[in-house]
Amino acid sequence: MIRALPWSGRIGLGLVVFWLAVALVGPWLAPHGVGDFVDMDVFSGLSARFPLGSDYLGRDVFSRLLYGARYTVLLGLGAALLASLMGTSLALFSAVNGGWIDEVVSRAMDTLTSIPSKVLALVLVAAFDSTLGLLLVICAITYAPGSFRIARALAMNLLQLDFVTAARARGEGKFYIALGEVLPNMVGPLLADLGLRCVFVVLLLSGLSFLGLGVQPPYADLGSLVRENISGLSDGAPAILAPALAIASLTVGANLLIDAIRTGGDR
Amino acid sequence: MIALAKLIAARVASSVLTLVLVSLVIFAAASLLPGDAAQETLGQSATPAQIAALRHTMGLDVPAPVRYVRWLKGMAKGDPGQSLVANMPVRDIIAQRLPNSLMLAAMTALVAVPLALALGITGAIYQGRSIDRALNIATIGMVAMPEFLVATLGVLIFSVWLMWLPSIALVSDTSTWFDIVRSCALPVLCLTVVVVAQMARMTRAAVADQLGRPYVEMARLKGVSLRRIVLVHVMPNAIGPVVNAAALSLSYLMGGAIVVETIFNFPGLASLMVNAVTSRDMPLLQACAMIFCGAYLILILIADVVAIVANPRLRAQ
DSSP states (O other): OTTOOOOHHHHHHHHHHHHHHHHHHHHHOOSSOOOOOOOSSSSOOSSSSSSOOTTSSSSSSSHHHHHHHHHHHHHHHHHHHHHHEEEEEHHHHHHHHOOOHHHHHHHHHHHHHHHHHHHHHHHHHSSSSOHHHHHHHHHHHHHHHHHHHHHHHHHHHHHHHHHHHHHHEEEEEEEIIIIIIGGGGGHHHHHHHHHHHHHHHHHHHHHHHTTTTTSSOOOOHHHHHHTTTTGGGGGTOHHHHHHHHHHHHHHHHHHHHHHHTTTTTTE | OOHHHHHHHHHHHHHHHHHHHHHHHHHHHHHHHHOOOOHHHHOOOOOOOHHHHHHHHHTTSHHHHHHHHHHHHHHHHHHOOBOTTOOOOOOEEEHHHHHHHHHHHHHHHHHHHHHHHHHHHHHHHTSSSSSHHHHHHHHHHHSSHHHHHHHHIIIIIIIIIIIOSSSSSOOOOTOOEEEEEHHHHHHHHHHHHHHHHHHHHHHHHHHHHTTHHHHHHHHHHOOHHHEEEEEEIHHHHHHHHHHHHHHHHHHHHHHHHHHHHHHHTSSSSSHHHHHHTTTTTHHHHHHHHHHHHHHHHHHHHHHHHHHHHHHHHHOOO
């Protein structure tokens, strides 16, 4: 299966696997504690003791990166899963019921998609708060309508097919048709969409953290690491570039992988 | 012609309805705020009587639906209320910032659209060749690039290492055109990177679709040069999808501007909105969010109307 991927897809797969591994075991590999002040100097460059330099308070950037990746990756995965779950279940509900229920749900989702995702997320952050749990829900609400649209289109096509008509003729209930007949046939496209949604969520979440509205201290995701070290930009400190490049390698890698899977390796 | 006008009118009406529904979402989200603005303004030490008095002057003691209708009427008249933090009309604050953001958006469009057209057409002409594949990989990568990485790299390269451009965008009434262009160069560059990839991909798809048609093959067999085929034969047919692509991609500006304006301290609407979130200035936030949603809906409306006008088959439906 890996052999079928073009080289861009393999690079993407490698990056995604790498970041998943970092998210799972990263904290155990960290040479220093996440909040320990270990360097007398601030914004120091690369060295054997501090592989990615030190940050604005003299903490080890490498260790903070290993801890921060966990929040970025796991919040991204969690929010994308929640978004897909909400979008898909609403889509199935609305597609099998049809009629005015479908109209109302579709119109509501259309309304949410008409708000640019960052604007919606900012309004929700202002309305609620940005604790970790709420951020997860906010990102999920922001991207659920996109998932709804794709899942509903898939479900509507499947509902026209003969095996669904046969199930209806057998007298199966709506619940069974949705979960037993329609859902298993849309798993593939939904997984590709889930991957894309992960990329969007990671970008949104780290963008929010970068603005100071996402993950709040004492926790820090990769976006917060960029924000807290922004004063090192004029020195070109690795403390600001390393976390920014880390996020980009994750999102760009995931996007390359999804594109390679979608085009079926025909390039 | 009348059928076309009807179709466009229906599309515009649908956008207006969506905008009203969006306003409902934004108003509802802002009203969910635990505690209320009066409590927040006066602080913990305020007596209940003081709070009740302020609630009355702020109009918070009436039921939410009434407040919504009042707010919507105010928005429609161009008066979204009073800012809680700056203690001045939201309209005045926005009037200072909006022209700057519009200027930034216009400059970005001016750079990004021709660039995306060039990249997209190049990709389509050299379909499957190495330059097309390189453009494909590059644009996929750019789509997933966080805005703040683009911005920090831009600052690092152009203002720290090369020292060509300022890293903070100062715009004042006294600055000359050259100053404005110079201080906006980096923000425009970053926003261009944000929107150009998607635009180039959609342009490539539209042009590639036309290049595969029989009339192009006919022109080739006649011996028409590639340049002439693209400019004279293909572009008039692809213009609908291309304008559609440009309008849709420009809607990504809204999200990009929020990060880019903040990084460069650009005095625009998006950085104003971020400040409104930080200071929990709900009337200001609601007004900014509505302007962004309105602009977004207008861009998508333009994209749809162009698609309807450009495609005779859509008109018939």
